[in-house]
Amino acid sequence: QVTLKESGPVLVKPKETLTLTCTVSGFSLSNTRLGVSWIRQPPGMALEWLANIFSSDQKSFSPSLRSRLAISRDSSKGQVVLSMTNVDPVDTATYFCARLQETWGGVFDLWGQGTIVTVSS
Amino acid sequence: SSELTQDPAVSVALGQTVRITCQGDSLRSYYASWYQSKPGQAPVLVIYGKNNRPSGIPDRFSGSSSGNTASLTITGAQAEDEADYHCNSRDRSGNHLWVFGGGTKLTVL
Numbered sequence: 001q002v003t004l005k006e007s008g009p010v011l012v013k014p015k016e017t018l019t020l021t022c023t024v025s026g027f028s029l030s031n032t033r034l035g036v037s038w039i040r041q042p043p044g045m046a047l048e049w050l051a052n053i054f055s056s057d058q059k060s061f062s063p064s065l066r067s068r069l070a071i072s073r074d075s076s077k078g079q080v081v082l083s084m085t086n087v088d089p090v091d092t093a094t095y096f097c098a099r100l101q102e103t104w105g106g107v108f109d110l111w112g113q114g115t116i117v118t119v120s121s
Numbered sequence: 122s123s124e125l126t127q128d129p130a131v132s133v134a135l136g137q138t139v140r141i142t143c144q145g146d147s148l149r150s151y152y153a154s155w156y157q158s159k160p161g162q163a164p165v166l167v168i169y170g171k172n173n174r175p176s177g178i179p180d181r182f183s184g185s186s187s188g189n190t191a192s193l194t195i196t197g198a199q200a201e202d203e204a205d206y207h208c209n210s211r212d213r214s215g216n217h218l219w220v221f222g223g224g225t226k227l228t229v230l
Contacts, residue, residue, distance in 0.1 A: 037219070039221075046207070046221055046222065046223040046224050047156075047158075047164075047207050047209070047221040047224065048221065049209070049218070049219040049220060049221060052217060052219070054217075058217065060216065060217035060218055062218070063218070096163070096164065098164075103170070104152050104154070104169050104170035104171075104173075105151040105152055105210060105211040106211050106217075106219055107154045107166065107169040107170070108154065108156070108164075108166060108209070109166050109169075109175065110166075111156075111163040111164045111165070111166075112163055113161075113162070113163045114163065
């Protein structure tokens with residue numbers, strides 16, 4: 001069974017760094033043509049794609065957040081880590097990780113349940 | 122602002138057909154994917170590519186595309202289809218970037 005599960009802090013203070021971990025099972029992060037993306041959804045708002053990492057270690061980031069994001073993977077642990085620096089209350093959201101299949105231009109075929117992050121002092 | 126535009130809300134009578142649309146320049150080059158999301162649950166892929174359904178998705182869900190508009194059609198909507206529906210595609214730049222629409226809240230009456 002393929003699963004993805006997000007973990008990380010529930011509450012983060014403004015200007016701090018948010019670090020989230022996506023732990024996957026049922027597939028390998030070394031599998032070609034597969035990537036893992038982070039996507040967020042602020043309360044009452046749209047989904048927003050943040051970043052992706054492929055098995056080749058190729059990384060891509062949302063242009064509007066590129067300067068604040070970092071993404072890495074540890075295939076041996078089945079984990080993908082997203083870091084976001086200098087957080088602000090507008091970064092309050094549910095953060096999802098999702099598996100990306102490169103077919104058809106890129107399809108997020110499986111998602112985690114999401115983890116809710118609140119940015120507040 | 123999203124580069125993919127969706128109507129914020131759509132309603133449909135139980136058993137009737139509803140079309141949810143998504144507009145954007147990237148759709149002239151890339152297929153849209155569609156996701157169903159319900160509160161507290163993981164979003165679920167319902168349509169991808171030309172008109173493909175993942176295993177387990179009922180055949181009442183279908184997709185189509187024309188020009189800069191992609192559509193998700195539910196034929197014979199059921200109560201359990203009440204959810205938010207999000208379209209997404211690769212960014213029009215062709216780089217490894219992706220965009221989502223604003224989402225459509227579907228109400229089944």
